[in-house]
Amino acid sequence: MEKNKVITNCKVVIIGGSAGSLSVLLQILPQIPKLNDFAIVIVVHRKSTDDQTLEDLLKLKSNIKVKPVEDKVPLTSGFVYIAPSNYHLLFEKNHTLSLDTSEKINYSRPSIDVSFESAAEAYGKSVVAILLSGSNSDGTNGLKVVKDFGGTIAVQNPLSAEMPFMPNNAILYSNPDFILNKEEMLDFINSINKE
Amino acid sequence: MIKDIELETLINDVYEYYGFDFGSYSRASLKRRVERVIQLDGFLHFHEFLSKVRYDPEYYKRVVDEITVNVTEMFRDPAFYAVVRNEILPLLGTKPFIRLWHAGCSTGEEVYSMAIMLKEAGLLHKSLIYATDINATVLETAKKGIFPLRMMKEYSENYRTAGGKEDFSSYYIANYGIAKFDEELATKMVFSQHNLVSDNSFNEFDLILCRNVLIYFDNDLQKRVINLFDESLAVLGFLALGTKETLKYSIDSNKYKQLDKEKIWRKIK
Numbered sequence: 001m002e003k004n005k006v007i008t009n010c011k012v013v014i015i016g017g018s019a020g021s022l023s024v025l026l027q028i029l030p031q032i033p034k035l036n037d038f039a040i041v042i043v044v045h046r047k048s049t050d051d052q053t054l055e056d057l058l059k060l061k062s063n064i065k066v067k068p069v070e071d072k073v074p075l076t077s078g079f080v081y082i083a084p085s086n087y088h089l090l091f092e093k094n095h096t097l098s099l100d101t102s103e104k105i106n107y108s109r110p111s112i113d114v115s116f117e118s119a120a121e122a123y124g125k126s127v128v129a130i131l132l133s134g135s136n137s138d139g140t141n142g143l144k145v146v147k148d149f150g151g152t153i154a155v156q157n158p159l160s161a162e163m164p165f166m167p168n169n170a171i172l173y174s175n176p177d178f179i180l181n182k183e184e185m186l187d188f189i190n191s192i193n194k195e
Numbered sequence: 196m197i198k199d200i201e202l203e204t205l206i207n208d209v210y211e212y213y214g215f216d217f218g219s220y221s222r223a224s225l226k227r228r229v230e231r232v233i234q235l236d237g238f239l240h241f242h243e244f245l246s247k248v249r250y251d252p253e254y255y256k257r258v259v260d261e262i263t264v265n266v267t268e269m270f271r272d273p274a275f276y277a278v279v280r281n282e283i284l285p286l287l288g289t290k291p292f293i294r295l296w297h298a299g300c301s302t303g304e305e306v307y308s309m310a311i312m313l314k315e316a317g318l319l320h321k322s323l324i325y326a327t328d329i330n331a332t333v334l335e336t337a338k339k340g341i342f343p344l345r346m347m348k349e350y351s352e353n354y355r356t357a358g359g360k361e362d363f364s365s366y367y368i369a370n371y372g373i374a375k376f377d378e379e380l381a382t383k384m385v386f387s388q389h390n391l392v393s394d395n396s397f398n399e400f401d402l403i404l405c406r407n408v409l410i411y412f413d414n415d416l417q418k419r420v421i422n423l424f425d426e427s428l429a430v431l432g433f434l435a436l437g438t439k440e441t442l443k444y445s446i447d448s449n450k451y452k453q454l455d456k457e458k459i460w461r462k463i464k
Contacts, residue, residue, distance in 0.1 A: 070441045071410045072417070084439055087410075090223035099410045099439050100224040102231075102264045118223045121196075145196075 005177050007152055007192045010038045011126035012075065012091075014119050016112030016142070018045040018134025020162025022054065025132075028186050030061040035078050036193040038128075040064070041097075043083040043115045045108050045134070055082055072096045083110040090114065091122040106138035116142025120149040127151035128192060130185070134166030143174040154178035154188060197233070201241045202226050205248065212249055215259065216392055219416035228262040235261070260332050264411065268346070269304040270353035271406070272438050276308065277358045278457045283433055284316045287401050293322040296400045296427065298391060299408035300326040303337025304350075308357075309404070310380040311366055315359070319383055325398065327389035334386050340376035344369050391420045396427040403428055407437035414444055421445040428462050435459045 015025065021044050029040075046054070058066050058080065067079045075081065075095050083089035087099040089110050105111035112131070116139065119127045129146040131139040133156055143153045155176040158164035170176065180188055202225065206217045217225060238244040247254050270276045287293050293313075300306050306326045313319040328334050342350075351363040367374040389397070391408070403424050409417050421442060424434055434451070436442070436458040442451055451460040 070439050070443075071437075072414060072444060087439060088224075090221070090227075092221060092223050098221045098223055100221075100227070100264065101266050101407045101410070101437075102224070102228070103266060114227070118227075121226075122223065 005152065006195070007128060008195065009126055010128050010152075010192050011077065011123050012039050012041060012119060013128045013130065013189065013192065014041045014043060014115055015130045015132065016043045016116065016139045017132030017156075018108075018112075018136060018138065018163065018166055020133030020135075022046075023162070024156065024182055024185070025054070026057060026061070027182060028189070029058060029064065029080070031186050032062070032064060032189060035064060035080075036190075037077050038193060039075050039077050040080045040189075041075075041083070041089070041115065041119075042080065043089060043110050043112050045110070045112075045138070046085055058082075069097060069099070071099045083115065085110070088114045090118040093122050095122075106136055108136070108138050112139035113142035117145045120146040120151055123151070125150035128154065130154045130156075131167060131170050132156045133161035133163045135163040136166060137169045139166060140170045140173050143170055143176065147174065147177075152177050154180055154185075156185065157181045197226065197230055197241050199226075201245075202229060205229060205245060208245065208249055209255070213252070213255055215390075217262075219392065219413050219419075221411055221413055224264075224411055225262070228264070232258055232261045256331075260330050263328075263330050264407075265301045265330065265333050267301040267304045268353070269308045269342070269350035270357045270359075271305060271308075273353045273356035275357075275435070275438065275457050275459075276312065276353075277356070278454065278459060279309075279435070280312050280316070280358045282454065283402065283459065284312065284318060287433075288316060288318050290401060291321065293318060293402070294398060294400045295322060295324045295402045295404070296398070297324060297326045298389070298403065298405040298424075300328050300334075300337060300386075301330070302333045302342070303340065303386075304342060305404065305406065306337060306384060307340060307342075307366075307376050307380055308354075310383060311354075311359070312357075313383070314380065315361065319380075322383050324384045325400075326384055326386050329388065329390045329392075331388050334388060338381070338384075338386050340378070340381050341373050342367075342376070344372050344374045347374050391423065392416065396423055398427065399429050400427055401429055401432045402435065403432070404435045406435065407440070409436065409440050418445045425450070425462070430462055430464065432462050433459055434462065 153176045155167045155170045158167045160181045354363045367376045
């Protein structure tokens with residue numbers, strides 16, 4: 001399924017997911033040695049009480065530094081940022097992240113669509129958006145917008161997803177550049193910005 | 196989606212026609228809010244929306260009301276309210292009179308939460324809560340102290356997580372889907388319209404709460420507002436922000452000391 005597309009000049013990789021995505025993240029992220037001149041932003045649906053869990057696990061397991069997201073934090077390459085629960089995460093054109101507590105979108109806050117769309121507007125071609133396992137349709141519209149603005153979109157292979165609905169829906173409506181198994185996901189991220 | 200240039204045109208026109216300055220609002224969020232109103236009200240073209248805003252002051256008011264985010268809840272972030280209850284109120288309680296300012300209070304859920312905690316600490320009689328917002332419509336709701344009954348289960352859980360020990364339902368009367376809060380709580384509240392972008396300090400306070408408002412402003416405006424709070428805060432008074440907001444980018448950190456993990460700072464000089 002994979003198309004030959006070499007990704008260069010990427011500034012930010014946004015990974016969105018819902019049910020079944022945490023295990024994928026915890027499998028992949030610790031294996032990434034370093035980020036080649038881009039930042040990773042993770043937008044996953046979770047309960048507000050779980051807020052620290054993912055951060056803490058990544059800090060323990062991963063070489064890449066996790067930066068806590070506060071309003072207007074600068075987005076710096078080499079770091080991982082995790083969207084806090086109960087806020088939408090937005091990208092500003094001056095390379096900062098901002099937060100928003102407005103209404104839920106797709107029953108979700110943070111909404112993956114909101115982050116994908118806003119990243120597309122701020123970073124255009126320099127966005128790579130990845131959508132993982134999940135059981136609602138959040139993310140699909142955002143992927144379309146990323147693509148419209150010239151970015152690259154990748155979706156977890158539904159066959160390898162714990163919850164295939166979200167990636168299936170995305171494949172149906174957004175024509176992704178890559179469809180990746182869990183194992184391929186790691187090579188894909190490592191290949192970014194490598195000529 | 197609207198274009199950047201269209202958003203800037205709207206900002207300029209609103210300033211020119213009505214004197215309200217959205218110029219220092221965070222663009223990413225403002226853009227989404229404007230797109231939401233355009234969609235809600237069924238405009239097919241941006242220019243139709245823009246001319247309605249220009250020439251119809253009533254519609255302009257609606258747009259401002261819809262753009263400003265009014266998502267709130269009682270005892271929002273219960274851990275924060277637990278710190279206020281256990282650490283801040285005992286300190287404020289030593290004063291003969293306590294002045295609080297809730298800036299950006301929206302429909303008032305957090306103002307009533309604070310009044311309940313003051314009452315339980317035996318401090319309500321000597322407290323005064325100034326509750327302000329830019330949006331006159333939400334202030335009308337706040338004054339009434341009427342909130343949707345369906346939310347009470349969640350609020351009651353928040354209340355208990357925040358250390359509340361009473362029967363939460365004793366604070367309101369339930370009727371036809373609404374919960375009307377005890378009028379005694381409101382006797383110590385003063386509601387008025389206040390614009391953080393352009394209005395000045397109007398009193399000196401012991402505790403200022405402004406939660407999840409600064410996130411909608413850019414760095415420059417955040418600085419202005421934090422300075423406004425600084426001018427309005429007594430020495431040894433407290434400033435409380437939203438869980439993901441910070442003073443870090445806005446003010447000399449020697450002037451303020453942060454409490455634990457919560458977003459509460461004490462003015463130390």
